Ligand SMILES: Nc1nc2c(ncn2[C@@H]2O[C@H](COP(=O)(O)OP(=O)(O)OP(=O)(O)O)[C@@H](O)[C@H]2O)c(=O)[nH]1
């Protein structure tokens with residue numbers, strides 16, 4: 001270039017090179033990018049497996065071709081990845097989960113609780129057009145954060161005082177199966193004198209019973225999701241933190257001027273405020289406020305299996321979860337912090353539980369659930385998408401002839417007994433089920449044991465659409 005030659009003439013070749021080097025360095029510093037990608041979902045929705053597989057594929061991307069639809073990897077621009085998770089205060093259990101999935105026989109990871117994160121530095125070559133200006137390579141610092149969706153269910157508490165929360169819960173506990181299951185416990189509440197001087201031990205006992213009740217509602221055959229306070233239902237939550245000695249006061253009579261100071265009622269109210277102000281609010285201001293993009297995992301198939309109550313409850317829970325992304329201009333979250341999340345992916349997990357001709361139905365089905373749930377949520381400035389995925393594809397396609405007809409089947413090891421099975425898993429509905437659909441035991445999707453995830457030589461067949469997830473979440477960042 002003529003100007004280039006002139007500058008070289010004035011400054012000399014060496015100084016021009018030094019200048020170019022410095023420009024690249026500045027380019028590198030100014031364009032060093034950070035992405036905090038949060039992954040959530042209700043318990044057992046597949047968060048740990050998803051993050052483990054996603055990170056494993058990313059770490060191998062520069063030498064395996066396992067992510068064909070993730071452009072930066074497919075075009076071999078991803079040069080290297082470095083795991084910086086040791087710097088984090090809450091490291092994600094990546095090594096344990098990977099060891100379990102890659103051993104023989106492989107096993108699914110243990111249930112986790114709380115928030116944890118993986119931190120990676122991804123070094124990539126820039127697209128040709130930008131290399132001259134910004135330098136050959138750039139670095140993306142990626143934090144992937146795992147946190148329980150149950151925490152988002154507590155969001156409404158931020159806007160409710162204790163009395164309002166109790167009223168809301170009492171409407172919920174008037175419905176089955178909550179009503180029958182809680183009848184005895186509610187009767188115990190009626191016997192207590194809530195205006196009498198506080199008995200912390202009594203409140204502790206009643207709260208442990210309440211948390212047992214929530215656990216029971218969470219498990220089969222009920223498998224309900226909309227359970228508050230969220231931190232009382234997380235696995236292994238046996239802490240003696242008194243902020244968790246809390247339950248809704250489901251009694252008929254409330255004093256007009258509030259509970260007397262120092263009473264049982266007042267103590268419970270104080271616990272509620274502490275739970276809300278010391279646990280729920282800080283999660284939003286410290287963590288949620290710093291997330292850039294969000295993935296919400298939903299296990300649609302499990303809820304279909306378990307019937308109408310479970311399905312409706314999951315839908316209601318999802319509606320509450322969506323409220324956390326509801327940043328309408330007057331949204332109270334906007335007053336609490338400045339939200340940053342600009343992209344949300346809703347992923348229907350365990351897509352390997354159905355045949356590949358059903359994946360599109362699974363996308364569509366999740367869209368329907370979300371559509372219903374988001375009627376009163378405005379995703380201002382947020383892009384959303386629904387996608388069916390499998391983090392560790394554990395089934396293979398098979399064909400069977402039934403009554404002279406060719407049928408698409410799945411082959412894999414059943415999770416419950418490890419038996420090798422070939423079966424027709426059934427179809428994913430393309431409409432939200434009608435009341436009559438639930439009576440016929442129509443949905444019986446089977447859970448599978450994991451197929452072994454190799455430590456090396458990863459292939460695209462080891463997952464379903466993890467590459468499309470990565471592309472959607474990060475495509476604009478490798479410039
Ligand atoms: N077939 C199949 N099953 C999966 C997949 N991902 C998760 N699962 C199943 O879902 C279960 C839960 O997965 P996790 O990743 O532990 O779920 P989680 O959301 O981290 O669960 P908690 O830590 O308990 O909240 C596993 O034990 C598997 O049975 C998948 O990609 N394919």
Ligand SMILES: [Mg+2]
Nearest residue numbers: 047048111112
């Ligand atoms: Mg987990």
